[in-house]
Amino acid sequence: MDYSPEYGGIIYKVASMARQAGGISFAGGYPDPALFDTEGLAQAFNRVFRESFRVALQYGEREGHPPLRARLAAFCSTASRAVAAEEVIVVNGGQQGIETAVQVLTRRGDTVFMDSPVFPTALQAFHLAGLNGVSVPKDADGLVPEALEALLRTHRPKLFYVVPSYANPDGSVLAEGRRRRLLELAVEHRFHILEDDPYSRLWFDAPAPPSLLALSGEVPGARDWVIHVSSLSKLVAPGLRVGWMIPPPALRQECVWTKLATDIHSALPTQHAVDHYWASGAFDAHLPAIRATYGARARAMHGALVDHLGDRLAFAAPRGGMFMWCRMNRGGDARDLLEAAQREGVYFVPGIAFYPRSPDLATFRLSFATTPEDGIVEGIRRLARVIP
Ligand SMILES: Cc1ncc(COP(=O)(O)O)c(C=O)c1O
Incomplete structure (x- = not known):
């Protein structure tokens, strides 16, 4: 990869500049x-301090607090793919799920496919692991299956990294038919799909298509090839660092050992608190307010772009998530x-942060969140x- 951590670091630099200088930050x-x-x-x-603080201060189960795992399993279960609590590993944010999958499945020099533009902190994990990153072209419906098939004639990826719903940075949504085709190709060509799914619940007018995890219950053989990673960072709060991964059975034990070697387990008082928060009904009650707020902001941004820059920028109306992607x-x-823009007191992230190689420099990301x-x-x- 030509990727340099400095490129992804632009995000943090711009965001902190915006915080210090004030102004309007889309960064x-x-x-x-x-x-x-x-x-x-x-x-x-x-409630944790009153009821279970002593237990929560002790070492606990490596895979996570069992009642929280059961909740997460129910949250991810669908008619076609029931998830058991035993399949869920609680991790420190989705990022640790990505890093764990990389450690378990890849060795230096292996190839990782990804659609591009792509989430830079995942790129960072691939870069540090010495992987060879290959971009699969995308259009308005996400990655293009024919382009993927062509690349599979010359490459043997270990992993396909994809954010199928309301992707960071471009807000794209992988169409359901293409999700099924990706699963079929994974079975046929024997590569794992790393489904990174922190945004699918943040839909505006209609829910996202079923996750790859859900569809893996319908495509023969696909259950063995999907590693699902998700997080409460965008649904509750990122400082909690509560995410989860659902690997296929054959990889589960190695994922647990890898996480064990990294940090024994995720912090228990937080897991207890999140479990109580969920049990109180507050999580379910609050999520619609987040969707409504981001939905209104997305419509405001899209409308303003149409009014003021419709002739100078290419962009698509967001259907969920937190981001719009623009090209001059x-x-x-x-x-x-x-x-x-800084001189006008406005901040955003240039596109160079989001590509493994050959960045489209005319692009940039706007967050409306x-x-x-x-x-x-x-x-x-x-x-x-x-x-x-
Ligand atoms: C696509 C994507 N994946 C993963 C993450 C990591 O989130 P966390 O580790 O906080 O769950 C983010 C955060 O911005 C993201 O946008």
Whole structure:
């Protein structure tokens, strides 16, 4: 890969610049802290302090707090793919699930396929593991199966990394028929699919297509090839560091051992609190408010882009998640654009952060998650002053 950690690091640099300088930030991949249910979570933590603090302070089960695993299994179960609590491993955010899968399945020099643009912290894990990253072309419906088939004639990937629903950075959604085809190809060519799914519950008007995990129950042989990773970072709060992975049975034990070697297990007081939070009904009650808030912001951003930049940028209406992906019709380098935008007090992430190689420099990512609608409209108006 030509990827350098410096490219992905641009995100943190721009986000921290925006925090220090003030202004309007479309930069971070952070959820809006105003949406953290601090009251509900405080009650849940208080219940831990009152009822199970001594137990939660001791070492616990490596795979995670059993009642939380049962909840996560139910959360991910569908008619076609029932998930048992024993299949779930609680991890420190989805990122640890990605890293665990990389450690278990790959060796230096192996090939990893990914659709691109791609989430840079996953790229970072692939880069550190010395993997050879290959981009599979995407269109409006996600990765293009024919392009994947062509690449499979010349490469033997160990892993296909994909964010099928409301991807970071481009908000794309992999169409259901293509999900099935990807599963068939994984069975036929014997590669694992690393399904990274932190955003699928953040849909706006209609739910996302079934996950690859769910569809793996319908495609013969596919259950053995899907590693599902997800997280409460975008649904509850990222500081909790609660994520989970559901590997196929043959990989489960090695995933547990790998996680054990890394950190023994994830922090138990937090897992107890999240379990209580869920049991109280507050999680289910709060999720629609997050969807509604992000949905309204996404519509505001899309509308402002159509009004002020429709002739100068290419972009698609977001259907969920936190991001819009833009490309300057006249080309150019979004890093130069960022410099001009900064002078207007607006921040975003240039596209170079999101490619394993050959970045499309005219692209950039806008997050609509943390800025209320009036700020979004003002920010897009200011961007319109500097985009050629
Ligand atoms: C696509 C994707 N995967 C994984 C993560 C990691 O999230 P966490 O480790 O907080 O669950 C993120 C965070 O931004 C993400 O966008």
